[in-house]
Amino acid sequence: MPAKRARRPDDRPEEILDAAIDVFLENGFAAARMEEIAKRAGISKGAVYLYFNSKEALLEELVRRSAGRIATAANDFVARSAARDPADTLRQILRFAVRAMLDEKISAAPRIVIAEAPHSPRIAAFYRDEVIRRGSAALTQLIEIGAAQGVFRDVDPRIVLRCVMGPMLASVLLHHVFAAPDMPQPDPETLADEIADFILNGLVPRPEAAS
Amino acid sequence: MPAKRARRPDDRPEEILDAAIDVFLENGFAAARMEEIAKRAGISKGAVYLYFNSKEALLEELVRRSAGRIATAANDFVARSAARDPADTLRQILRFAVRAMLDEKISAAPRIVIAEAPHSPRIAAFYRDEVIRRGSAALTQLIEIGAAQGVFRDVDPRIVLRCVMGPMLASVLLHHVFAAPDMPQPDPETLADEIADFILNGLVPRPEAAS
Amino acid sequence: MPAKRARRPDDRPEEILDAAIDVFLENGFAAARMEEIAKRAGISKGAVYLYFNSKEALLEELVRRSAGRIATAANDFVARSAARDPADTLRQILRFAVRAMLDEKISAAPRIVIAEAPHSPRIAAFYRDEVIRRGSAALTQLIEIGAAQGVFRDVDPRIVLRCVMGPMLASVLLHHVFAAPDMPQPDPETLADEIADFILNGLVPRPEAAS
Amino acid sequence: MPAKRARRPDDRPEEILDAAIDVFLENGFAAARMEEIAKRAGISKGAVYLYFNSKEALLEELVRRSAGRIATAANDFVARSAARDPADTLRQILRFAVRAMLDEKISAAPRIVIAEAPHSPRIAAFYRDEVIRRGSAALTQLIEIGAAQGVFRDVDPRIVLRCVMGPMLASVLLHHVFAAPDMPQPDPETLADEIADFILNGLVPRPEAAS
DNA sequence: GATGAATGAGGTTTCATTCAT
DNA sequence: AATGAATGAAACCTCATTCAT
Structure with missing residues (x-):
């Protein structure tokens, strides 16, 4: 009372x-x-x-509050510098995203969504529309620009989406959920750079066409 | 009677x-x-x-039942054919894993774990030990063999782990949780092959060292 | 200003x-x-x-505010005209009471009391003392006067109380709680008069004593 | 546990x-x-x-369980003996009903309904249909039979309904809710008979028309 | 006088788990 | 081995009441 x-x-x-x-x-x-x-x-x-x-x-x-931070940032990066240097743009996006995902607070929402979305259609739909779709759009545009410049291979953007989102997701889980003392984490900066390297390496045209 | x-x-x-x-x-x-x-x-x-x-x-x-299946398979693939053809071994592993993950029933356990592990230390620990660690071991071994043969770049296996696990994770989520009618899924076989291409492309040595 | x-x-x-x-x-x-x-x-x-x-x-x-309005009015009617014309006094009381009870605002308190009194002893006691007892007194006095004049039968006033209060109560419930479109309500004036007729008819001495 | x-x-x-x-x-x-x-x-x-x-x-x-007991009984009484002796049928109905209403257990449901129906439309509708409507039907039929035989006055059945239901309602409230030691209750049998007398008296044709 | 943010006891309902049969 | 009635802890949410402003 x-x-x-x-x-x-x-x-x-x-x-x-x-x-x-x-x-x-x-x-x-x-x-x-x-x-x-x-x-x-x-x-x-x-x-x-x-x-x-x-x-x-x-x-x-x-x-709602956290969603789209990364997607928004990705769109900004693309709008700002994709035309100039697609590869570097991707690298910057990845750095930004990895860093964000390794921050407990920022990765919290995606992790909760992954846990709850399967049985919460509203959450799933909201996240799909606010994050996935927008992130996908940014990435698709970036790939197209890069491909037009000959800097990127001409890959299905849906594959790229999975190959870009995925390593970040995996990192989040390995850092926050499945961490173990004897499996030391790469430090965030290095991780971001190496994932970026890996993906860019997968994205650049091979000089001579494979077989 | x-x-x-x-x-x-x-x-x-x-x-x-x-x-x-x-x-x-x-x-x-x-x-x-x-x-x-x-x-x-x-x-x-x-x-x-x-x-x-x-x-x-x-x-x-x-x-326990579903967990080790993929990790076990990965180890089997490596043991059987890594020495002969590391790249193809990875491709086979990815095909097997992607196909498995796109099967509702098989991906169910990992999805549940992702949802529950964050607040169920026992589940997290079990999954880490039974799946992550063993999968990681297979992959590390595969990378080492491939690197020794000059077929793969010499990448930190922890990065590779994230870049291999990740796209599958992302695919699972995009197929089962965030699916939308207007975002058609690549069909599983194609998806597996393209992810494998992408990762192998990222794993092969670049002919001329990037400046 | x-x-x-x-x-x-x-x-x-x-x-x-x-x-x-x-x-x-x-x-x-x-x-x-x-x-x-x-x-x-x-x-x-x-x-x-x-x-x-x-x-x-x-x-x-x-x-407290609403209670006793009707009881007070009843006492006034009795004091004013019972000696002159008991039957008409009763008719006036009934008209007044029925009209009052059919008014949403006025019947509100009794309805609330009916609903709450069963589990609110204070309310019950208050209502009993302020309304029931005083109404009963007015009615008893009226019956006595009428009986002395030979205009009314010599009925137990407690019966009369129940037979006078009752139809009003029933009317309130039928009008405000159990109303249905296909059970049209008599209009208030008619209702008051007919109830008064009915009760007076029940109250007058039968010309030849029933065997 | x-x-x-x-x-x-x-x-x-x-x-x-x-x-x-x-x-x-x-x-x-x-x-x-x-x-x-x-x-x-x-x-x-x-x-x-x-x-x-x-x-x-x-x-x-x-x-649901208690509702309609009395209404059902009323209909039975009417079906059984209304044609033979309408007045006695009404007397029997009233005796049955008054006795029932004065039983704590039997009057419980109506009292609860009176308390809850005002803000519980489903309860109100159910009670209206199962009790009020059926009781009203029985009474209407009885009045018609009696009027045809010249035993009853030709009164609007809605008035009769109010004048029959009412005294029982009032009795219930006076016995269970507003009881006071210094307002002794008539005993049930007497009450039933006197109410019946009163109502029948109100229902019989007056020998010479009131002026 | 007036406000409305804050409190926290309290009630309905759910469901993992037990155990008599 | 199997059943399913019964338990009771737990948790969401409401709302009468208070009091700092």
């Missing part, structure tokens, strides 16, 4: 979402308890509901 | 696991109900506990 | 009670939300508590 | 409904706690849900 806490700071929602990220990551969506989220945000259980209508709404807002 | 189609008691565990895959996939581990699993296995709720001690045990056994 | 239509601070309680009637009627006491009451009264949630200590207090005041 | 209690007796549902009646009566529907119902039924909270899907379902089944 009492009401102890001070007035609503404007960044309450932010704080709640931050707390939610942690709890979702630690327990998964279904096992995450609203009370735990509230406690970490420094407020009461009920107060969470002043800002978000349900646990599901919390998750959706979480995804 | 009526030959009532024998009690097939030995297939019980298998049937339960099959049912569990379906239910886990549809609802996620936390939301999966034991009663639903039992119903689909055609037995009673209590009977499940005659074969598996808990819901968690069910998941672990599931992982 | 703009004459903002004065702050009408004195009408506040009235406005709140009016809003409360609506909300209690629509949702029942337990499901009524203070915030909804506040909103309809055009003030904030907290402001309600400046006038009423609790939801229960709101209900009690509501009953 | 344990499971202590014995096998399901066939009358579990009955026991639960009995417990529910008590709790609903004491607290009203909204304030009734499932745990309390379970405790009184001698089972666990969860077990209630093996038999009823929700608290609302419990209420509906309660109403």
Whole structure:
């Protein structure tokens, strides 16, 4: 019956979402308890509901806020420098993306999505439209530009999408989920560069056509 | 005497696991109900506990059964033909793996693991040891053989692991989770071959060293 | 200076009670939300508590204000004209009461009491003392006067109470709770007169005593 | 985690409904706690849900079981003896109904309905169709028969409905809700007879038309 | 006086697990 | 071996009430 806490700071929602990220990551969506989220945000259980209508709404807002950061960045990179140097553009995108994905906070949303999307059609659809589709568009455009310049092989962009997204995904999992002391992680910068090298190497035209 | 189609008691565990895959996939581990699993296995709720001690045990056994398949196959491929033709060995491994991963039933366990491992250390550890580590070992060995023969570049095997695992992961997600009618999937065979091409292309030495 | 239509601070309680009637009627006491009451009264949630200590207090005041209107009127009618014409007095009382009960606003309190009294002893006791007892007294007196004049049979007043209150209650429920399009309501005036006829008919002495 | 209690007796549902009646009566529907119902039924909270899907379902089944007992009886009485002796048929109906209504257990459902129907359209509709409409039909038929025989006045059946239902309603409330030690109840048999007398008196034709 | 953010007890409902039969 | 009734902990969400502003 009492009401102890001070007035609503404007960044309450932010704080709640931050707390939610942690709890979702630690327990998964279904096992995450609203009370735990509230406690970490420094407020009461009920107060969470002043800002978000349900646990599901919390998750959706979480995804909404983080989604597309990388896709947006990729589009920016392409718009800015793809015409000048497609290969370097890809390298920059990869550096940006790998670095982002290795940051606990930034990779949190994709990881949660991977976990929840299979049985949450709304989340899946939202992520597909906001992230996958836009990222795919950026990549497709980049490939086309590079191919037109003769810098890239003429590969199906869907393959490229899988070969670019994939290593980042794998890195996220190996760093955050399946890490083991005896399997040391490459450091992020090196990882980004080497993945970029690998992919670019796979993308450049072979001088003499294979057999 | 009526030959009532024998009690097939030995297939019980298998049937339960099959049912569990379906239910886990549809609802996620936390939301999966034991009663639903039992119903689909055609037995009673209590009977499940005659074969598996808990819901968690069910998941672990599931992982155990499907997990090593691909890693085992990879090791077999390497042992059998890596010395003779490393590139073709990798191509075969990729074909096998991509095909497997695009099969709903086979990719189910990895997908569930990706969803559950973040908050189920036992699952994570088991998967890491049974799948990641063994797959990594096969790949590392393959790279070493190929590098020694001059067929592959001398790349950090951890990068290769990420670049090989990754596209498959991405494919699984794009096929099973983020599929959309207007984003048609490449057909599995083509996909496997093109990913293999891409990775092999990234793995072969460049004729003239890049400046 | 703009004459903002004065702050009408004195009408506040009235406005709140009016809003409360609506909300209690629509949702029942337990499901009524203070915030909804506040909103309809055009003030904030907290402001309600400046006038009423609790939801229960709101209900009690509501009953207090409306209760006894009819009982008071009945007593007035009796005092004024029972000696002159008992039958007509009863007819007037019934007309007044039926008309009142068919008015949404006036019947609201009794309906709420009927709903809440069974599990709210204070409400029940209050209503019993303020309404039932006083109405009963008026009726008893009226019967006695009428019986002394030979205009009414000598009936147990408790029976009369039930036979007078009852049809009004039934009318309220049939009009406000169990109304159906295919069960058209008699119009209020007719209803009042016919009920009065019926009851008076039941109250007059039979010319020849029934065997 | 344990499971202590014995096998399901066939009358579990009955026991639960009995417990529910008590709790609903004491607290009203909204304030009734499932745990309390379970405790009184001698089972666990969860077990209630093996038999009823929700608290609302419990209420509906309660109403369903009790509803129409009286309406059914009324129809039976009319079918059996209305043609022979309409007045006595009405007297028998009233005796049956009053007796029933004064029984705590039997009047429970109507009282709950009166309390909940105003904000529970399904309950209201169900009760209207199962009880009001059928009771009304019985009464209408009875009046018509009686009027044809010249035993009853030709009164609007809707008035009769209100004048017959009403006194019973009033009796229920006065006996169960607004009872007070200093307002002694007429005993049920007498009450039934006197109400019947009163109503019949109101229903018989006046020998000479009132001026 | 007035506001509305905040609290937190409390209730319904679900479901993994047990065990009498 | 198999059943399925029963348990009870747990968790989401609501809302009357308070109080800092």
